[in-house]
Amino acid sequence: MGRATALCGRSARIVSFLSAVPCLSGCTLQPAAERRMSDQGKGSTSTPAGAPAPGSDTYKGWLFKWTNYLKGYQRRWFVLSNGLLSYYRTQAEMAHTCRGTINLATAHIDTEDACNIVLSSGGRTYHLKASTEVERQRWVTALELAKAKAIRMMNDQSDDSGDEEPTTQSDRSEGIQGTLKTLISKLDDLSTCNDLIAKHGAALQRSLSELEALRVPIEGGEKIKGVNERATLFRITSNAMINACRDFLDLAEIHSRRWQRALQYEREQRIHLEETIEQLAKQHNSLERAWREAPTLSSNAKSFPLWGSERLQKGEASDEDEDTEYFDAMEDSPAFITVTATENTQHSGASGGPANDWSQDNVSPGCNESGKSLQPLRRRRSRIPDKPNYSLNLWSIMKNCIGKELSKIPMPVNFNEPLSMLQRLTEDLEYHELLDRAARCDNSLEQLCLVAAFSVSSYSTTVHRTAKPFNPLLGETYELDRLEEFGYRSLCEQVSHHPPAAAHHVVSQRGWTLWQEITIASKFRGKYLSIMPLGAIHLEFHSTGNHYVWRKVTSTVHNIIVGKLWIDQSGDIEIVNHRTKETCQLKFSPYSYFSREVPRKVTGVVSDSEGRAHYILSGTWDDKIESSKIVQSTKGGSGSEGKQKTVYQTLSPKLLWKKYPLPENAENMYFFSSLALTLNEPEDGVGLTDSRLRPDQRLMEEGKWDEANSEKQRLEEKQRAVRRRREAEATDGYQPQWFHKRTNGITGETNFVYKGGYWEAKDSQDWSMCSEIF
Template identity: 70%
Template sequence: MPATPGCSCVRSLQGPSPWAALLLRLMGIVPRVRQMLQPLSDCCLPDDSGDDEDGTASPADKSELHDTIKKLSLKLDDLSTCNELVAKHGVALQRSLSELDGLRIPCESGEKLKAVSERATLFRITSNAMINACRDFLELAETHSRKWQRALQYEQEQRVHLEETIEQLAKQHNSLERAFRSAPGRAANPTKSFSEGSLLTTKGEDSEEDEDTEYFDAMEDSTSFITVITEPKEDRKAEGGTTGSVEWTSDNVLDSTSLVPQGPPKVKRRVRIPDKPNYSLNLWSIMKNCIGRELSKIPMPVNFNEPLSMLQRLTEDLEYHHLLDKAVHCTSSVEQMCLVAAFSVSSYSTTVHRIAKPFNPMLGETFELDRLDDMGLRSLCEQVSHHPPSAAHYVFSKHGWSLWQEITISSKFRGKYLSIMPLGAIHLEFQASGNHYVWRKSTSTVHNIIVGKLWIDQTGDVEIVNHKTKDRCQLKFLPYSYFSKEVARKVTGVVSDSQGKAHYVLSGSWDEQMECAKIVQSSPSSPSLDGKQKTVYQTLPAKLMWKKYPLPDNAENMYYFSELALTLNEHEEGVAPTDSRLRPDQRLMEKGHWDEANTEKQRLEEKQRVNRRRRLEACSRGCGAEEAEKEAEVYVPLWFEKRLDPVTGETACVYKGGYWEAKEKQDWHMCPNIF
């Protein structure tokens, strides 16, 4: 375009002005963007050739794609900057052309100015369209790249998982071969099934060469030992191993024929409760008021509960008390330990379907179980603290044992699941032998709190110690795993004496049964590929110690209560006025009147808060204001008292006596009015 003298606007298009430089820069960026977008387009477009051989993107391809997207984003920013500057200078150019149009200039120059203005407008519109097209293309490319990145990441994770599984199987195979070659009395047929960690499972097919030895499968690293089952007639000796007697010293005690108590009960108990009504519940209307609050302080409606209190739930642990009645007659402390371990595991059997929470007891609430006639025991529980919730428990058996504990419940909500950690030691003492056993409960986990079907699992290690003989039992509650070939809810363990010598191996599941097998020989296995070495135990055939009672008919409509649980809230005359069976909201819920139960529950909780404020006021008059809040939480239990436990070194509530004497006299004047 020829220059017109006196027209500075037109002359500026010919020289290196900023606007012209930007236009040139923009024109130079376009082919570069097109060049960069081409490989991206090739990468994102589906391959219609049908050849999937090279369809899997490598990490290098993924990184290159990531870098390309990053570079494109930077170039898009440059384009946006250029677009803004082009629009700015284009507006200024049009304004200048309009001003020139108003001046007195020759007609020929006016026509040229008009043509320049039109071209500038078209150029600006075209540049804006180009910028928008580039932006749309890049957004489309980013969308497809994210989709393929997610697919690629998923496939990579699956590949890594499969590689880890194959590697684990290879390690197992190698380790099992080594253990098989070094196991004492190994079968002549090397194709027999053999693996690590699992004990006392159902027998499979035996090899024709050796019908007396059997090996079992388990998950890698589930336990630290390997078990080999042999018949008593096979008194094999392992080189460098430990030999022991092959006879059971107390067959009449550890025999499964006496698992179920004999004789009908003298008092007829109820065998059913009203069916659970089907109430709808707006979860959000409840949870929105609970955000940020401590879990134990959240007021929950009875819709989440079962019609039993925590005190009654704690008493349910005594359902298989006959295991302890049998343990009284054991002459061997390690055999007695086996039955104590089975009793400790049996307390979890009622929780497998019981996903509803029990009622939180009121402070001072009690629950008695007076079953000397049929069960041979008396049990008393009292709620000794409200925050944190803590219950003291004492059991006396006429068969020669007593049990006591103080359990504090600590819970943590972790989003998808709820962890319930019982804190406190459980004490069991046999009067004749003086054997004093102490253990602690495992962690309970409630899964699928937000979405899905609720289910509960027990996990962790439990150590039972006989503080008189120093015998120990190490129990391991294996967590459920979708990829595990083990049975769900599995428990394994080893019983050892004070010298560390293993005498029994235990196995089973906490919701079904427990078995024990006597160890006759032990020897170390060959180290595995990862350097770990397990102990090989050669045992006698397993004996069944405990098996869960079947649930009553229609249990699914009665909160999955066991036969004992159905009787716990049965009305009984002569109990203390603080007994859980007299709690009105719990009774209304059991009858199916949930709306009335919720109203009554709120009344009781408000009454408890009023009583706490009264203690606070009484304490503030006798002590400083700073100590008032602390002292307000100090509650003096009625039937228990704080003592220093000489065994654990902890302070715990221990039964101080007087309850059964008060019941005999029907003198309850000392009981608080909590209901």
């Protein structure tokens, strides 16, 4: 009797200890067996609100955390899970923003007084306070248990990470299969034991009940009662074991099926990859054989496509594009999802026509319209002097400039790169071959895709270019004559100083004309710098008269004061063909630390005049843009914001544009591209106001930054003196030399357009009309 009483007392203490362990919402945990028995007794399988599932190690609740001496302790939502303690300002933040995390495996837990907890790990310390001493004890108990489990798991992982022989993929697959078979076998054994314990336990209980009903002496009755109490404890323990075995069975079966599916998927992926590699090897061999057997390349033969060319034909397309792709919805437009069509769908969706409806390009960059190869008249330079390593106290200059216009801040050349804003504007032509291809397109929607790719490509040169270009002087010009090499001529002029505005005009013999007037609005916000280009870009194709108009997005330079500078592009671009009313909506997604999207992502939809989508554009503004032709669209369910999603079924994507690799040693040459390295190269015969002749910019390029700063101050003072003289003479204001104001018939805006005369003046070398600005 005494032993039975002691055993019952010990069991009661165990149950009391387990009931003190905190649960998910501050409730107390019960042993699994007792919890099930109580639920069965109540005839319900539900658990209290917020209570964890059986075996859960998660604990959540409110605690007060010390922030600083101004705010003191602030109420925060803490979550303990998998050996990590994380906190949030509110419960809603758990979905997107974690304020801090501490690893309990290496943490030291201390208690200062009745309600305080101090956690320290790796130089990080959390001073926490519970509302009551009981709540503090619950948290301490949960933290200690979580710490012990985290240490145990860490030790197990370190024990398992010893030196092992490398295994092949087949060995790993066979090992997983063997483990699964062994696990299934053990599960069968556990299931059998489960049934036997339940059967024998029920029989024992019936026998004891029958004994207790018999009339026996008092001493014998006491012994039977003691045996019955032991049987009761055995029943509780065996029920707990049965329930634990059942949980293990369910969990193991679930994971077994998941592992089998994962193993089957990996097997299929490996087979698919082997088939793809074999197919690529066959294509490579056939191309090599065709190249060796070809006698010579005729002048009218098709050249292999360079960057921005089409992909392989549909019959040779890679299967890697068969996965489903998801695109974010753009603002002011319905959300959509794109699904790459299978091969059968591609045949049916194309209505019997060829899957690749893009016109093939018979002319590659560097060739004229007849296909004859053009040799450059001169060898362009491929490097400039390395950037000197000058130190500068940034804050001493920037602290008085917060909120001011960037153009009004006197900056030393240390923040600049040896190019002017006019030359940076000319860099938009880096991928001019996209417009050459677009000029040969018969389909206006295909042409619009290439124009959209061109509009994105102009940002690829900015990904590493965080330095500031030189502000052009009023009347400064810049020409880029690539007529004999690539068939185009470009001219820029600074037409206004406050606000700074530049006019740009490009005409190409390959069938297009581009013009724009860009005004830069910029604000320094302390931590970042926003640059907002204002003004429209116009593009017209000579053969069709298609006239496209679009505007640039906002550029943001981050970490101005502290940290490494980085640049981001964000906003929307709408490209409109004013002749056909077809449109392209492009979205530049801003970078977010908490987003799972690809950084620098760009998505777009090309639609006809009636709003029907025909192409999906996707990629990044620093790497590439692809287009996918839509073969079918259906209305789907509502998204997370309540908007109805449209599901687009598309053909395999085709590459429109790919960024050129940077030259060797680019990191020491301001991350200039191959074109940017040639922009400031000295040339004979340019106008007297050309940026190449600007002395401070030339001195900076040569590494003479002290002399460049002195020369920059001289030029700026000279420009201010000219402006004061012009104001004193009460003239009608500054009139640009090569551009004049006109009202655009399409947009209704008044802007500067090229009035002609520059290239004629260059041919005659008559620059008498140019002002002396340098």
